Amino acid sequence: MTTETYDWTAIVEGLNRYLRLRSIPIGMKLFETVEAMEAVPKIRRPKARHTTDQIVAQARQLGWTVGITMADLIGAQCGAVIGLHPQDDEWLSGTRMAGVWFKTQQDASAHQHAMDCVPHGRYRAMAVAPLTSGRLNPPDICLIYGTPGQMIFFINGLQWSGYRKMSFTSVGESACADSWGKALKTGEPALTIPCYAERRYGGVADDELLMAIPPRFLPKVIEGLAALDKNGLRYPIPPYGIQSDAGAGLAVSYADKEASKKA
Secondary structure: OOOOOOOHHHHHHHHHHHHOOOOOOEEEEEEOOHHHHHOOOOOEOOOOOEOHHHHHHHHHHHOOOEEEOHHHEOOHHHHHHOOOOOOOHHHHHOOOOEOOOEOOHHHHHHHHHHOOOOOOOOOOEEEEEEHHHOOOOOOOEEEEEEOHHHHHHHHHHHOOOOOOOOOOOOOOOOHHHHOHHHHHHHOOOEEEOOOHHHHHHHOOOOOOEEEEEOHHHHHHHHHHHHHHHHOOOOOOOOOOOOOOOOHHHHHHHHHHHHHHHHO
């Protein structure tokens, strides 16, 4: 059992203070039994079949705590990403996507093989909830939606200390594999461009990206954003002007360093 504890109110207040998010930061958690999922306080259970994107949207746009099993999902593609449906030969064949998203079945199968998915067999259910509810205690991953400007600041905060280059992927359609699938599978931050299905069924806005990230990274992100804020590096970024002399603007951040060099 995990011993990690988080002050979710402080974390979400920090994200909103420094990034001005437009929707609710949420958590996602996998469960080995349906009973464990249904024991989550104030859990809602779908009365119709949905895509996983819709379930995520119900948490981040409506503030609901929602739990699902494979029986609640509309198809194998939704369940396979989070390990509720087997990534078997039929699924890997890509038959359903051939001629729709990909020219040939070979292309469709290559796409299926490229997706990052939670291995099937261990989990039977999944739940999502706003982080501030504390109901997932803690979630396996956190899902944060934002504009490209918000996301680069989020990454800047993450890289403030213990720097490392970050690499992200895109499988195209089924991009949830590049976000929550990858983060669940690898335990690392995963940024992606949400796909057609996420936008059509999950209500993702045209200008939104998605960061899926294990909760252990978030206190570090807030710490980094606070440090950047003290340095005068804040979101939203005020445009300086494409024909202006950049010297005065750069001097705000770097003038002291240049002076110390000359000294």
